[in-house]
Amino acid sequence: TKGCKLVGSGSAAPTLRVSNDDLAKIVDTNDEWISVRTGIRNRRILSGKDSLISLSVEAARKALQMAEVEPDDVDLILMCTSTPEDLFGSAPQIQKALRCKTNPLAYDITAACSGFVLGLVSAACHIRGGGFQNVLIIGADSLSRYVDWTDRGTCILFGDAAGAVLVQACDSKDDGLFSFDLHSDGDGQRHLNAAIKENEVDHALGSNGSILGFPPRRSSYSCIQMNGKEVFRFAVRCVPQSIESALEKAGLTVSSIDWLLLHQANQRILDAVATRLEVPPERIISNLANYGNTSAASIPLALDEAIRSGKVKPGHTIATAGFGAGLTWGSAIIRW
């Protein structure tokens, strides 16, 4: 079988920075509560001319530059997002903005905070089974658009950002995507969702659609609803198991990983998972103090910062895991 390796990374965040003190002006909270319970101090929020597409394109360009790959040589773009700027998908708009003349396939993957790990899996499948060479994976979300800004239990947690990696086909001896472990539990949706709201509307064809014979509907999404304690428990229970099983599939143990790179939801979740796995604190990658929970963007954003700061070095092995709404969760053992 063919190998797949990570050859570039990039990231981008909106310019507007919102601190805990800023949030204390709009909801009954304070910096200490937020810092102690979550580790978050600032988050970036889309405003002005920024868009999810513009952030994604910036992150993608940086990843391509690092990899020294031209947009025309990309043959697949995977946009992992749950907040697309078009209900039908955002990936083709990224392809357009990157000016890929070869019209590579571009599509969205919707799996909330697990989106990026699912993107890695999809890239590996396309490379190993479909003959693809250069797959651009983007994780990007703008949950700020779906947050209830009067709910102090959720609005303090989230931020907007985009991260990207380029995965390239290679010889199997250079393989950098070792193993995956993936799960879902639809029963847990009640603990975390932004579900569709169906509003029956009067229609030009007659009140309640009497002429059509059925009531026409118009839909929108509700704000994020979350039972924080249940989500916390779910993450701390399921993520260590998943990482252990991915390590086992790769024939590795916890002692062989250089970094633990979890979805950046909450510092207490990161610490609890590391404790259960017996990973020492200095091997945890964390940047959530600056960005909050950026959903599908959080893993590639933190990875990119760690690569560019020299923390993650070529040859390092990383255990990464996404978890969140769906519920979905999954791990990947990767090498930079």
Ligand code: ACO
């Ligand atoms: N500021 C001050 N007080 C607050 C705030 C706030 N921002 N939010 C809640 N409180 C209060 C509550 O009202 C409650 O008060 P009470 O005791 O008088 O009723 C008290 O603080 C404790 O609230 P809990 O919700 O029990 O606090 P908890 O310790 O569980 O922390 C938190 C809440 C931080 C949300 C935590 O549960 C958590 O991080 N859970 C995981 C959430 C998560 O990561 N979600 C994202 C998943 S990824 C995705 O897919 C989007």
